[in-house]
Amino acid sequence: SWFEFARLTCFFAQLLPNNKLKSYATTYRTAKMACLSPAESGEFIVKNAKFVKINEDGITNLVQEVIDGIKSKAIDVDNFSQHEYHPKPNDRNAPNWIFLIDTLNFCFWTPGDATKWKVEQQTGYFSLCAAVNRALKEGIDITNPIYYSNITLADLENILRSDDGQTKAPLLEERVRCLHEVGKILIEKYDANFEN
Structure with missing residues (x-):
């Protein structure tokens, strides 16, 4: 899918020297070769990456920090809904909001x-x-698959407009x-609702 292609394009751009792609065609061919599971992707990266190195001590330290955070309750599922940008637990639209965010949450990397x-x-x-919360406050039904299954580039550009306006x-386009x-899958198979 285009979603996987966009994620892989961003990933491979970060692996190449100076963060420049040799060509989108090369990246697309690489992306089309296989859809790997996260574990397979990690193994592939470890075995083949020339410009990325896995810091094993860093992983071990992070795992310990997460375990300690869970034990001390510093990391808790409730923390998600307590963040100012996240929906509250009683928000009936929360599942559709999360699904939308998960769909768009890839490759925010800025070159150089x-x-x-x-x-x-x-x-x-x-x-x-x-940006999604601002759109909702402006009355844009962005979490509705019926709306976003036909969203235009101009509409998404407006919804995701930056503070500086430029x-x-x-x-x-990939988003x-x-x-x-x-959106089309949710409409066709799930009656336009992620919860279905």
Whole structure:
């Protein structure tokens, strides 16, 4: 799917020297070779990456931090809904919001010294959350698959507009394709509702 292609394109761009793709065609061929599970992808990267190194001690330390955080309750499922950009547990639209965010949550990487895409002074994932919440406050039905299955590039560009009004969210066309793809599936197979 275009979603996987976009994720792999971003990933491979980060593996190449100077973060430049040799060609999208090469990346597309590489992406089409196989759809690997996360474990298989990790193994492939470890065996083949020339410009990426896995810090085993860092992984061990992170695992321990997560375990300690769970034990001390610093990391808790409730923390998700307590964040200002996340929906509250009693929000009936929360599952559709999460599904939309998960669909769009890929590759916010900015090359070199280019201006980062920011919404409410946030970057990356939280910038996406802020943009979606702003759209909802503006009356845009962005979490509705019927809406986003036909969303235009211009509409998504407006929804994801940056604080400075000039910097665009990365990979807008790929994000539109992802929304069309998952929106149509939700409409056709799940009566336009993620919870179904």
